[in-house]
Amino acid sequence: MEGNIHGRKIILVDTPGWWKCYQLCDTPERLKAELVKSTNICPPGPHVFLLVIEVDFAFSEKHRKVAEGHMQFIGDDIWNQTIIVFTKLKHLGDKTMEQYVEREGENLNKLTQKCGNRYVGFDTNLDTDGSQVKELLRQIEKLVSENNGCFFQVDARKLMDLEITxxxxxxxxxxxEHQVLEKRRKLKEIKSADAGNDATPLNIVLLGWVLSGKTLAGSVILGTDISFDKTEKCVRTCGKVNGRQIAVVDTPSWWKFLPHQLNTDSVKTEILKAIDSSPHAFLLVIPADTSFLEEQLEVILENMRPLGEKVWRQTMVLFTWGGSLGNKPIEYHIESEGDALVRLIEMCGNRYHVFESMKEDHTQVNQLLEKIEEMLIESALLKSNDEHQGEKKKSQEREVLSEWIPVKDVKKLLNEEWDRSDAIMKEMLKTMTPQRVVKRGESIQLPLDLSGEAINTELFINKHQLKDALEREWNRREAVDSSRIQYKLKCLDGNDMSSCINDEDIQMSLAKVHNWYQRHYSSDYGSASSYEEYDKTEQDRD
Known part of the structure; x- marks a missing residue:
């Protein structure tokens, strides 16, 4: 973006934002590349970096480390040219910016000190006379002068390596993309010779880790209402899409970072129970707004192993939060994340689909169903004697379930804390008012005390690895919960409660909170407390 202020040409580069609770390793590679690339968009280089921080939530050590990690990824000496810009100033009340920084605690003080104690407050809703803009520009001019007009330069080798990558x-x-299109073209030719299958009922099973968008994806497919209750058992929902009977089975989610031994027993047993519905397709739901590392691949393989090797012939990866890709194709995300995600895609026969919008969208759902049809044709071509072998394998895998090591003390605490967090969030959303932000400034704490020796760590390399996995597991929880609170506050402030009637509306509007691409909330760890079946056959989504 370019403009002219008081005769001075201003070039403003807006970069993709990172989740304030995510470590650098959990940020997608494409986003990290954009951060570095941003320094080369405005030659000869940026004179100032504006680090934007909202004041409506407490600034913790975690937030400081996340900000430092992402900023220093651009360059270690970036702090000499950084000004902190505090937003959402209405939450300060009667406090001045100086009082806020002083009272917020040592973590914010450490960050401001890194920036040479340079910070300003900026809120377009409150800057009626333009004084905040003037102060920001004054600070920028002062910093440029202190640096003798020098601009920031990323290491030349780093830029060159990035361009090559x-x-x-x-x-x-x-x-x-070409390979997939060519394969789909051939499968469509085979399908055209067998017209009529499109009318047969279709059974789909959803699999994935907590907060992946799995439950929401099922609602998008069938156009059903979204549930935010805890999924302890399989939930089978039926409906019609373009006149075709579709059954979607939502399964309990597994942990993203923790090994399968720490799942609740229902995760292990209910995933196996999903086979009883004779599924035509398994959709492995993975969010496109986070990184995908070797540890995620290992967790997925652990949790899907009971389904047998043949399950991969009927599995497709469904990427959620596709709006975070911007103008990049999903193939770019797959390749940029590297070997782990590439191997998973290839285990699924190079089959994948992306939901760019997590709202009801006929086009993206129809495209998904087309790909499932093509997968069934491909699976049939490979099948041969799989029926007999499949029954034998199923029996063998059920025996494996009994060999899983129980870790009762850890599992109990993990799931009690998750339930407690659910209850707190629901109560907060009910009692919030524009004048009262319930528990503002409290970050979700780690559910386990790792200072002693009570926890069985035999399943882990060391205690520090367990602590890190737990913290990362809860980071996404904290991110989506804080986003829900922010959106609720926005609705209350605007006195427009029509757009805040229920959790579905909150889910559909999280993009407004993060300012760059579509991000939503879905409580994947929940839908219902018993095996239930819903029927929407009377609502045909033609």
């Missing part, structure tokens, strides 16, 4: 990713992404 991005070019390779683009080439691989284009090759993958």
């Amino acid at each position: 991005m070019k390779n990713v683009e080439e691989k992404a284009a090759a993958r």
Whole structure:
């Protein structure tokens, strides 16, 4: 963006935002590349970096480390040219910016000190006379003068390596897209010779980790209401899409970072029970707004192992939060994340689909169903004697379930804390008012005390690894909960409660909170407390 202020040309580069609770390793590679690339968009380089921080939630050590990690990824000496810009100033009440910084605690003080104690407050809703803009520009001019007009430069080798990497990713992404299109063309030719299958009922099973968008994806497919209750058992929902009977089975979610031994027993047993519905397709739901590392692949393989090796012939990866990709194709995300995600995609026969919008969208749902049909044709071509072998394998895998190591003390605490967090969030959303932000400033704490020796760590390499996994597991929880609170406050402030009637509306509006791409909330760890079946056959989504 370019403009002219008092005769001075201003070039403003807006970068993709990171989740304030996510460690650098949990940020997608494409986003990290954009952060570095942003320094080369406005030659010869940026004179100032504006680090934007909201004041409506407490600034914890976690938030400081996340900000430091992402900023220093651009360059270690970035702090000499950084000004902190505090937003959402109405939450300060009668406090001045100086009082806020002083009282917020040592973590915010450490960050401001890194920036040479340079900070300003900025809120477009409160800056009626333009004084905040003037102060910001004054601070910028002062910093540029102190640095003798010098601009920031990323290490030349780092930029060159990034350009090479991005070019390779683009080439691989284009090759993958071409490969998939060619494969789909051949399968469509086979399908055209067998017209009529499109009318047969279709059974779909959803699998995935907590807060992946799994439950919401099922609602998008069938156009049903969203449930935010805890999923302890399989939930089978029926409906019609373009006149075709569709059954979607939502299963309990597994942990994203923790091993399968720490799942609730219902996760293990209910995933196996999902086979009883004779599924045509398994949709492995993975969010596109976070990184995908080797540890995520290992967790997925652990949790899907009881379904047998043949399950991969009927599995497709469904990416959620596709709006976070911007103008990048999903193939770019796959290739940029690297070997772990590429291997998973190839285990699924190079089958994947992306929901760019987590709202009801006929086009993206129809495209998904087309890909499932093509997968069934491909699976049939490979099948041969799988029926007999499949029954034998199923029996063997049920025996494996009994060999899983129980870790009762850890599992109990994990799930009690998750339930407690659910209850707190529901109560907060009920009691919030514009003047009263319930428990504002309290971050969700780690559910386990790792200072002693009570926890069985035999399942982990060391205690520090367990602590890190737990913290990362709760980071996404904290991110989506704080987003829900922010959106509720926005509704209350605007006195427009028509858009805040229920959790579905909150889910559909999280993009407004994060300012750049579509992000939503879904409580994947929940739908219902018993095996229930819903029927929407009377509501045909033609």
